[in-house]
Amino acid sequence: MAVDHQRKVVKHAVGNDGASSFTVVGDGGIVLGYYVVPDDGEKWLQHAMKEIVARHGAVLNNDLKTVVSRGNLPKVIYVDKLCCGGTEGSRADAVRYFYGMLKKLDVFHLIQRVGREIKCNFI
Numbered sequence: 001m002a003v004d005h006q007r008k009v010v011k012h013a014v015g016n017d018g019a020s021s022f023t024v025v026g027d028g029g030i031v032l033g034y035y036v037v038p039d040d041g042e043k044w045l046q047h048a049m050k051e052i053v054a055r056h057g058a059v060l061n062n063d064l065k066t067v068v069s070r071g072n073l074p075k076v077i078y079v080d081k082l083c084c085g086g087t088e089g090s091r092a093d094a095v096r097y098f099y100g101m102l103k104k105l106d107v108f109h110l111i112q113r114v115g116r117e118i119k120c121n122f123i
Helices: 007-018 042-055 108-119
Strands: 004-005 022-025 032-036 068-069 076-079 101-105
Touching: 004 007, 007 022, 022 042, 032 042, 101 108
Parallel strands: 004 076, 076 101
Antiparallel strands: 004 022, 022 032
């Protein structure tokens, strides 16, 4: 499973009320959920992710990070941001899990981050 935020795309369709979209994708690129949200803040994700987790038959603890019962919920979720806690060595359980799944940065966003750090001059 993977999640991704998109900015600007929604604004063209619905105006200023929806400034961002949040997409949840399953195996094989199947879209499990597409949500229009005002921004990419985590509070808007809660409703969407609770719905996705429930569809997989999982039950979350009150912290929304760990599961009581996994059901068919995948063990790993690939995210576009907030994967690592922001500082080296900060992969504590509080930031390590996202709605019962281990967070990992998706490859596209990893390549973007590496590309920002590499400075090349082409002749």
